Amino acid sequence: MLYQRSSALFAEAEKVIPGGVNSPVRAFKGVGGTPIFVRRAKGAYLYDEDGNRLVDYINSWGPMILGHAFDPVVDAVTQRAKSGTSFGMPTELETQIAKLAISMVPNIDKIRFVNSGTEACMSAIRLARGYTKRDKIIKFAGCYHGHSDSFLIQAGSGASTFGVPNSPGVTQGTAKDTLLARYNDIENVSALVAANPNEIAAIIIEPVAGNMGCIPPVPGFLESLRELCTANGILLIFDEVMTGFRLAKGGAQELYDVEADIVAFGKVIGGGLPVGAFAARNEIMNYLAPVGPVYQAGTLSGNPLAMAAGLAMLEALNADAEIFQRLEEKTAYLENGIREVLDKNGVVYTINRKGSMISVHFAPDVVTDFTSAAKGDNDTFKKFFHGLLAEGVYIAPSAYETWFITDALTYDDLDFTIAAIDKVSKNL
Ligand SMILES: *Cc1c(COP(=O)(O)O)cnc(C)c1O
Numbered sequence: 001m002l003y004q005r006s007s008a009l010f011a012e013a014e015k016v017i018p019g020g021v022n023s024p025v026r027a028f029k030g031v032g033g034t035p036i037f038v039r040r041a042k043g044a045y046l047y048d049e050d051g052n053r054l055v056d057y058i059n060s061w062g063p064m065i066l067g068h069a070f071d072p073v074v075d076a077v078t079q080r081a082k083s084g085t086s087f088g089m090p091t092e093l094e095t096q097i098a099k100l101a102i103s104m105v106p107n108i109d110k111i112r113f114v115n116s117g118t119e120a121c122m123s124a125i126r127l128a129r130g131y132t133k134r135d136k137i138i139k140f141a142g143c144y145h146g147h148s149d150s151f152l153i154q155a156g157s158g159a160s161t162f163g164v165p166n167s168p169g170v171t172q173g174t175a176k177d178t179l180l181a182r183y184n185d186i187e188n189v190s191a192l193v194a195a196n197p198n199e200i201a202a203i204i205i206e207p208v209a210g211n212m213g214c215i216p217p218v219p220g221f222l223e224s225l226r227e228l229c230t231a232n233g234i235l236l237i238f239d240e241v242m243t244g245f246r247l248a249k250g251g252a253q254e255l256y257d258v259e260a261d262i263v264a265f266g267k268v269i270g271g272g273l274p275v276g277a278f279a280a281r282n283e284i285m286n287y288l289a290p291v292g293p294v295y296q297a298g299t300l301s302g303n304p305l306a307m308a309a310g311l312a313m314l315e316a317l318n319a320d321a322e323i324f325q326r327l328e329e330k331t332a333y334l335e336n337g338i339r340e341v342l343d344k345n346g347v348v349y350t351i352n353r354k355g356s357m358i359s360v361h362f363a364p365d366v367v368t369d370f371t372s373a374a375k376g377d378n379d380t381f382k383k384f385f386h387g388l389l390a391e392g393v394y395i396a397p398s399a400y401e402t403w404f405i406t407d408a409l410t411y412d413d414l415d416f417t418i419a420a421i422d423k424v425s426k427n428l
Contacts, residue, residue, distance in 0.1 A: 001390055005049040006037040030378075030398035031385045041068035043408040046394060054394040055413050057403040061396075062242055062267035065327070065356070066316055067408025073271045076312035077305050086303055094302040097311040101269065101277065104249045104318055107259045110285035113277045113302045117241035117266025118146025120276035121204065123296045124262045125150060127278070128202035128235040130294035131287045138192055138203045140183040142370030142400075144211035145204055145239050145264075153178040183209055183369040184217060186224040193232050202262070203229055204237040207252030211242075212373040213359035214352040214402040222258040229261070235284070241266035241276065242402070245317055247355040248324050255355070271313030273306040323407060327356040330414060331405045334358065337418035345425040348377075356405035360384070362428075373400065380428050387424030393417050 013020035021027045021035065028035045037049040044067055046054040059065065080093075098111050114120050125137055137150065145151040152167045153175050165175045179196065181189045183205075193200060207222055209215040229236040238260035244251040245268040253260055262284060266276040279285070289295045300306075317323055335353050338360060342349050350361045361367045362380040381399040388395055393416075395403055 001052045001392070002050050003034065003036065003048070003052075007034050009037045009049060010034045025396070025398050025401070028397045030400075031382045033386065035397070036389075036394070043067040043069075044406055044410070044413050052392065054389070054392055055409070055417055057393065057395045057405070057417075058401075059404045059406045060267075060272055061401075062246065062404045063270060063272045063313075064406055064408075065246055065268050065404070066313070066323075067406050068272075070271070070313070070316070070408075072312040072316055073309050076308040077273070080304055080308040083304075085305055086300060088299060091302070091304050091307070093304055093307040093311060097307050097314065100311065100314050100318060101265075101279070104245070104314065105263065105279065106250045106253050107281065108263060108279035109282040111277050111279035112285070112288060112296065113275060113307070114296075114298055115274045115300055115303075115306075116146065116276045117239075117264065118148055118276070119298070120241065120264040120266055120278045121145040121151065121237075121239055122148035124237050124239075124264045124278045125202055125204065126296065127280075127284065127288060127294050128237060128262060130292075131284055132201040132233065132235060134199055134201040136177045136179060136196055136199045137201055138179045138181050138189065140181050140205055140209075140370075142183055142212035142215075142373060143204075143206045143209055143239070145206075146241075149174045150178050151204075153180060182371070183212075183215060184221050185369065186221060186228070189225065190228060193228060193234065198233070200232070200234050202235040202237050204239055206242065207238045207240065207256065207258075207260075208243050208247065208354045208357060210357055210402040212370050212400050213361050213367060213376070214354060214357045215367060215369065215373065216352065216354040217256070218368060222252075222256050226258050235261040237262045237264065239264045242357070245269055245314065246327075246357070246404075249317065268313065268317075269310050270306055271309035271311075273303075273309040275306045275310050324355065327405055327407055330407070330409055330411070331356045331358050333411065334405065334414050334417065337414065338421055341418060341422035342425055345422070345428070347380075347425050347428055357402045358405065359402045361399070383428055384424060387427065388420055391420035391423060393420045 010020050019027045039049050040047050046056045149170045152170050179192050240251040244265040248254040262280045264278045348364050350363050350367050362377040363375045367373050
């Protein structure tokens with residue numbers, strides 16, 4: 001495949017946009033080479049600026065769960081645009097999508113729409129801090145909750161020490177209120193809670209982690225977190241930006257039958273437009289302005305185009321009783337196919353999967369947290385990535401990302417992908 005036009009466009013972009021991209025992982029830093037520029041996409045396929053067709057396993061990092069340019073979403077947005085694209089005044093649409101989301105997700109009474117997953121998580125912890133009148137939060141190493149200051153903290157040494165910012169610009173003052181725990185290690189979390197009595201406002205977690213590859217919770221982990229939070233007056237925040245409306249209608253709360261106190265959404269809920277949301281029971285949500293004292297606002301929040309797209313997406317998912325089962329079956333088929341060819345070709349790997357989130361770690365042992373995920377062989381991943389790209393299969397350009405399976409993929413597409421992996425893995 002040729003990428004001449006993509007390379008030329010990237011060179012132009014670099015002159016006027018830092019690194020040529022508006023979000024860092026797009027820049028191929030993790031795999032080398034220059035990013036592919038997209039011209040258009042439909043269903044399971046991307047078409048790049050050089051005319052190549054790629055089977056897409058990122059799907060805009062999640063939102064395109066029903067495929068690119070999904071007709072009901074495209075129709076809703078184009079129709080809506082003709083009536084004006086933003087008012088800064090309430091619209092009926094906002095109530096419609098709120099009612100539908102609340103009917104699909106367990107344990108929430110009210111929802112507030114924002115413009116991104118970052119905003120949703122940032123607002124969720126402000127609300128938790130205001131509600132509990134406590135300052136500290138616990139997050140897990142390797143979990144991503146957007147780029148707001150409190151979350152850009154990772155374990156430097158030992159998860160039980162105060163956080164160290166991993167981006168310049170995050171102040172020590174902010175970092176000291178973020179405590180780090182090991183994913184899937186309840187003893188570690190309990191110890192942190194015990195060491196900071198009555199200080200922790202919230203524990204925030206990706207209930208199935210997807211930002212260190214896919215790492216599902218070990219059995220009992222989420223349940224134990226729930227008990228720990230309840231016993232200590234801590235709010236449990238599920239960051240379902242990735243898992244919401246993907247693993248089940250009601251997300252991970254439904255799938256694992258564990259109730260969170262605040263839930264953050266993004267990605268699928270916007271149908272491919274910039275949308276985030278956070279939701280909780282009445283007593284917590286009523287703490288939010290203009291009813292309560294915790295301030296949160298947005299000029300474009302609840303934007304009519306974004307709400308129209310999100311509503312069309314949620315309606316499609318809600319109306320399709322088999323969608324999550326179908327995604328499960330397709331992804332299981334892909335998993336089995338990949339296992340077969342990697343085994344046959346003698347590749348050392350670990351596959352993690354939950355529903356339509358799957359990742360191949362080039363690591364010999366089980367991957368249950370950030371430390372074990374980091375043991376993956378990045379050189380192998382790079383070869384794997386570029387090999388697949390040359391075969392017309394596009395996975396995320398980083399070993400720390402899950403693949404997002406879309407219902408637009410046919411079994412022929414999955415066979416095509418497995419054959420590509422067979423070919424590529426012979427030379428790993
Ligand atoms: C993508 C993601 C975010 C951030 O959402 P943005 O819309 O990129 O700001 C937050 N949390 C999780 C779990 C995510 O996967």
